[in-house]
Amino acid sequence: MNINYGMDNPPSPLTVLLVEDDPGDVLLITEALREHGLGSDVHTVSDGAEAVSFLYRAGEHADAPRPDLVLLDLNLPRMNGHEVLTHIKSDPDLRSIPVIVLTTSSAPDDLTQTYQAHANAYITKPLDSTGFAKVVNRVEDFFGDVAKLPRRR
Template structure:
């Protein structure tokens, strides 16, 4: 069943260590025409605990989409992506890598780890907002997300 048709919000896990980037992303997704809930964690360990409903995330809602920064403290986004895509219960969740890195090695490695797309965050705030709006429009309005 399509979440957009049954009026349930799309659940999004935002894994981002920058509070300013997280706040901008949350604000722009809040302006979406499609109902969504964003759950924000600041590091890779918290992301995996959230996804596995462990520790303080025992009652976490399974996300329909993950927005993942690569450059995280501790367990980085590459490690999170590898664990998510290696886990049979999580691998079908689409992962959008949203990072400042434009390094070709990061792009290639992310796709080799089965990222669903790779987006480089612009430094300019207006361009960053535009990129978040494009992600919002594509992943929330155009794409049919898997429903578990």
């Protein structure tokens, strides 16, 4: 999986931050990412506060890479996904990172609130591994081959 940053920058692997507290979903998502070429640089955190620490390279995440893409659950401990999304999209240094909300919620209010907070996409989690694989393949196709992402800082 390569990212096209432009003609003057060589392609590099996609760095993904997965923010997910359900171990079963983490396993399904990371396996699907590996199967579709995104799994070489996936970092997983299990709550919203840890996600913010990762993004700001604080505490134990001082050496964390800047993610090219964030996969964000909404229902998280300590700080929910809406709050994490607000942190990302209100920070000038982070707001250019694409955020895909990947959640079990199909509530219209969650959908509306997520897009109002400038999420790049809202995906209801598939119920099986085949569905996860299809979703990940589409994410990989779009963010890996179609979209041009901003240069890492």
